[in-house]
Amino acid sequence: MSETPKSREKTLSCLVVARNEEAMLPDCLASLDFADQLVVVLDRTTDGSKAIAEKAGALVIEGAWESEGARRNTGIDACTGDWILEVDADERATAEVASEVRSHIRSAKNGLYLIPIRNVIDGREVRHGWGAYNGAASAPRLFSKGDKIWGPERVHPSLTTGPKHGSLKHGLIHLVDRDISDMIDRMNRYTDLMARDAVEKGTVPSLGAALRRIVSRGWKSYVARKGYKEGYYGVALAFFAASYSLLIHLKAREIQDRENRS
Incomplete structure (x- = not known):
């Protein structure tokens, strides 16, 4: 066998x-x-x-x-x-x-x-x-x-x-x-790139949506995902989560204005 x-x-x-x-x-x-x-x-x-x-x-x-x-x-x-x-x-x-x-x-x-x-x-x-x-x-x-x-x-x-x-x-x-300054630098790099993507794809978040996400995403990071347990790093993460959409909106608008002037 x-x-x-x-x-x-x-x-x-x-x-x-x-x-x-x-x-x-x-x-x-x-x-x-x-x-x-x-x-x-x-x-x-x-x-x-x-x-x-x-x-x-x-x-x-x-x-x-x-x-x-x-x-x-x-x-x-x-x-x-x-x-x-x-x-x-x-x-x-x-x-x-x-x-x-x-x-x-x-x-x-x-x-x-x-x-x-x-x-x-x-x-x-x-x-x-x-x-x-x-x-x-x-x-x-x-x-x-x-x-x-x-x-x-x-x-x-x-x-x-x-x-x-x-x-x-x-x-x-x-x-x-490495530290909070490094976190800020990373957020700046990422929102630069995401703003360019948003302009090219026509998906720039509205100002109203970006402002609403300040509350919803900040709350989700700090409360729902228990960022409060992490002290000042938890506060920083909630701040960045809340700010991302608004930064993308503002940077995308700036890119659009530059393109319109050129």
Whole structure:
């Protein structure tokens, strides 16, 4: 009687998209040594990131992309694993994440899975108040090949996905900001890009809607998502969540006025 052949072990690709992240990449890539393949996409990078990625054994793709979605899709296309885990350069996979992901893909249904995100500011893990434009408490990072396509937006692109199946338990460590000044700088960069997207797509939020969101999103961050537990960081997150739509509206109006004058 012949033996039943063993099923093939599922393979895992880890994808990192970066731009001038030589300070962050070594620890990030070292934490992904449980992957069968490392893919690093470098967007208009001028520092030593390429050498760091090559030393880690990664497949390196260099280029220039206007939108976050386009560069991430380029990396996804280059991944050869049955499963793909997306990790940002300022994130770290713990031993618990590595073990859980490898165990999970052996028998998981194809589709998309959330990974918890452990956001760290100035060395302190901030657990509450995330959401809207500030950042996520979890993100759709683990997926089977072909089950995730990013949209064309410059920042926070939309997603087209296969089936969604829930969340893993253990989270990636995200060194999201150094301090409140860094949080402000990030908000300014993101709203610049989102204002351009809004003008191009004709989706500029109205002033009335932006003003209403000051209350609704601030309340959601500080109260519903329990930002009040985080002290001054919770206040900061609520302020940023409340301000995003208004900043996008004002910056978009400025762009439109400039275009009208030209």
